[in-house]
Amino acid sequence: MKMLQIDIARCLGCHSCELACAVEHSRSKLLSEAINESPPPGYRVSVIGVDGAVGPLQCRHCDDAACVMVCPSGALVKSEEGPVFLNHALCVGCQLCVIACPFGVIYSDREGKAVIKCDLCRERLEREEDPACVTACPTKALRFIEPENVKE
Amino acid sequence: MKNTLTTHPEAGPRETLENAFSCGLETAWSRLEEQEPQCGFGTLGLCCRICRMGPCRIDPFGDGPKTGVCGATADIITARNLIRMIAAGSAAHSDHGRDIAHSLLIAARGEATDYTIKDEEKLKNIAGEIGIEVKGKDIRQLAEEVAEKLLAEFGRQDGELLFTKRAPEKRQKLWREEGLIPRGIDREIVEIMHRTLMGVDNDAENLIRQGVRASLGDGWGGSMIATELSDVLFKLPQPIRAQVNLGVLREDEVNIVVHGHEPTLSEIIVAAARDPELLKLAEEKGARGINLAGICCTANEILMRHGIPIAGNFLQQELAITTGAVELMLVDVQCIMPSLGSLCQCFHTKLVSTSPKARFPFAEHIEFKEEEALSIGRRIVRMAIENFPNRKKEKVSIPSKYISGVVAGFTPENVYQFLGGKYRGTYRPLNDAIISGRIRGAAGLVGCNNAQMGHDASHVQMARELIRHDVLVVATGCSAIGLAKAGLMQPESALKQAGRGLREVCEAVGLPPVLHLGSCVDCSRILVTLCNILKEGGLGDDLSDLPVAGAAPEWMSEKAVAIGFYFVASGVQTIISPSFPVEGADGTLELITRGLEKIVGAGFEFEDDPIKGAHLIIKHLDKKRAALKLAPMMYDLAPSALTLKNKDVEKKKR
Missing domain, CATH: 1.20.1270.30 (Substrate Binding Domain Of Dnak; Chain:A; Domain 2)
Structure with missing residues (x-):
């Protein structure tokens, strides 16, 4: 299974990945319409700056995922293929996963009734396309690659 | 190749483009692919680089910043x-x-x-x-x-x-x-x-x-x-027949392409290219003559006044070079891609810049001065002729089947004569045709090509739908060239596509249903024409009363924004595609659509589908007709096949 690699040195902090993520998770999948959707689609990746370095951060899809362990309703599942998926219908919005996540990449949705998190763009993966944040990145700071190709 | 490469069938030779692609040459389309996806903040207009506290961005989804550092919303x-x-x-x-x-x-x-x-x-x-x-x-x-x-x-x-x-x-x-x-x-x-x-x-x-x-x-x-x-x-242009599209380049002649906007230079080149001494030199170099062709608005200027053929519009400037048959491309200002010079490196084509205001990579600069105009013009033509023997036969591929006839050169002044005859010029027949419901009204199609959209496709589809519904179309700039390439300015073939009322009027006075009014500065001719129509009487007492509209369906240059605004400010409703970069701001969007309408009696509408855009125009004209209490349309039309198709698609979506 491919994974996301972030090259912090290449990230210029343009936030393009955030926009692309929100559009991908909108109903219309069109930027001009997505901005007017209610509730707003929200993004699952955010560009953060730490000590002068800037980079996009989204779910790491941990093997031993804390969020999956604490989820009382079984909404969060570590799939066989690798990604940690959220079943929105099962989520009760208890926010335990938000607390448990060591990376802070699970967000409460706008209404506070459920959480949202990166699904690696499930629909795109099925079409064998890279996640939206990866294609949106103008500097290729985000790449979607096989683990064996990850350079140190 | 992606769908951004789609060109309208008559727009331009796909083969030339594919040829360029297979040779590994860059064009606007391939560079667009490199650029994609383009920045959403810029598309929505939500970034500001005016001061150095920025760059700032507004989050259109409302999670992040709502103002820039200075507090600008x-x-x-x-x-x-x-x-x-x-x-x-x-x-x-x-x-x-x-x-x-x-x-x-x-x-x-x-x-x-x-x-x-x-x-x-x-x-x-x-x-x-x-x-x-x-x-x-x-x-x-x-x-x-x-x-x-x-x-x-x-x-x-x-x-x-x-x-x-x-x-x-x-x-x-x-x-x-x-x-x-x-x-x-x-x-x-x-x-x-x-x-x-x-x-x-x-x-x-x-x-x-x-x-x-x-x-x-x-x-x-x-x-x-x-x-x-x-x-x-x-001189004032007069209606003139000519040819358009890349097929106007000649295999056995010295091809000089003039590209840019100001006619001061291109007029002189027209004269220099007819110089017997230079024609003789061309013959000595093995060419059968000197063939001048234009691109963009300088092309429109010399087409209107001399019938010089047009090689293409904005998106064809690179394609002209990839034919391998252009000895020299001469440029002045505006809409000239900085890529031309490096593209010329792959061919024998010489790129010559002439304006002190505009220099380009890999171009030879021969500065143009009005005081020495003809001698500079001759020098440039001579340079082209001397370059003819360097042409590499194996690289030449002129898409000769891409050529259409055009009647151009209409002006507010000569339309008088067309409508009323030589001795008693008048707009009366046009006004009467509008009042009686033969012609629904008029639409001005203007503006550029944009690599983000199918080349010329929106111009052509919109114009066809308009004339089908008895809307007289006037066009300038790259839009005019696009419509000419599609044969819409050739009365014989174009009138077949026009609605019955429009066809009757055009046949009676001898006009094509789509009129070429010139270059992009000649959009001012549209304003003058509208004033003349209004003065003729019977259609209200302000420009905003007239059943007319404007459209820039493939714009890219800031010049189109200026034109759009002076159209609207003059009372002419204007359809724009792609939208102005303001979509991320509800207040500004409201202001330039409904807000301006309250102030100047017209506003902007954004619509990417050219058929839907045409129907926005038709709806607007009908609204104006109703306000003027004009007769109902004489030959009203069943919904077009295209609109039906669109409706089907919508139904399926539901």
Whole structure:
């Protein structure tokens, strides 16, 4: 299974990945319409700056995922293929996963009734396309690659 | 290749493009692929780089920042950036006008002997109009006075631009009351730059109002001066037959392509290319002649006045070079891709830049001076001829089947004659046709090509749908070239596609259903035509009463924003695609659509589907017709196949 690699040195902090993520998770999948959707689609990746370095951060899809362990309703599942998926219908919005996540990449949705998190763009993966944040990145700071190709 | 590469069937040779692609050559389309996906903040207009506390961005989804560092909201940011586009567009058109006025001045003073005053009648008319005594003056003295008075319009500080007097009384009064009449061409542009500086004007409506004022300084000032004085200096165009598209390049002749905007140079090249001495030289080099062809608006200028063929519009500038048959491409200002020079490196083509304002990578610079015009023109033509033997036969591929006939050269002045006959020119037949419901109204199609959209596809589809519904179409700039390529300016074939009412009128007076009115500064001709129609009577007393609309369905240049704004400010509803970069700001969007309508009686509408765009126009014309209590359309039409198809698609979506 491919994974996301972030090259912090290449990230210029343009936030393009955030926009692309929100559009991908909108109903219309069109930027001009997505901005007017209610509730707003929200993004699952955010560009953060730490000590002068800037980079996009989204779910790491941990093997031993804390969020999956604490989820009382079984909404969060570590799939066989690798990604940690959220079943929105099962989520009760208890926010335990938000607390448990060591990376802070699970967000409460706008209404506070459920959480949202990166699904690696499930629909795109099925079409064998890279996640939206990866294609949106103008500097290729985000790449979607096989683990064996990850350079140190 | 991606779908962005789609060109309209008649638009241009796909083969040439594919050929370029397979040779590994870059074109606008391949570079667009590299750029994609393009930045969403920029698309929505939500970034600001005006001061160095930024760059700032507004989060359109509402999770992140709602203002820039200075506190500017999305509305302020988009309004500031939009009117800066107007400033750039107006500056470009107006600087072109200034250059033409300057050429007339030095020609009149005898400092540029290669130029003469070719249209004395028009000069006298203009002189009378702007309050210069005509009697007892020789033509050069008159030309000098006209040039001086119109040049003063650029630096004027107060009062009202002279040509705004051409607008109907009611419109002038509206502009005056709303504080929209431009005081000076340059002043309004400068004021935009001042107001949009960090910490000056921070009210979206106040900003947009200044944008409107500057754009009026373009349409009724800079652009109008460019058009009027070009006619004086190079003669008023007359309807003329010619050919368009890349097929006009010749395999056995020296091909010179003129590209850019100002006719001062291209007119001289036309003369130089007919020089017997140079023709003889061409023969010596093995060519059968010298073939001149144009790209973009300079092409429109020499097409209108001399019937010089057009090689293509904006997106065909690179393709012309990839035919391998162009000896020399000559450029001046505006819409010239900086990629041309490196593309020329792959062929024998020489790229020559001529304006001190515009230099390009890998171009040879031969600076153009009006004082030595013809000798510089000859030097450039000679250079092309001497380059002919370097042409590599194996690299030549002229898409010769891409060629269409066109009738061009319409102006507000000669349309009088067309409609009324030589001895009693009048707009009456047109007004009567509109009043009686044979013609629904008129639409002006203007603007550019945009690599993000199918090349010419929107122009052509929109124009076809309009003429089918009895809407007379007038076109300028790259839109006009696109429509000409599709055969819509050839009366014989085009009239078959027109609705019955429009066809009857066009056949009776001998016009194609789509009229070529010239270059992008010649959008001012559209304004003058509308004033003439209004004066003829029976269609209201302000431009906003007329059943007319404008459209720029494939725009890319800031010049199109300026044109759009002076259309709207003159009372002409205008359809735009792609949308202006303001979609991320509800307030600004509301302001330039419904808000402007309340102030000037017309606004913008954004619609990417050309058929839907055409129907927005039709709906608008019908609304205006109803307000004027005009007769119902004589031959109303069943919904077109295309609209039906669209409706089917919509149903399926549901």
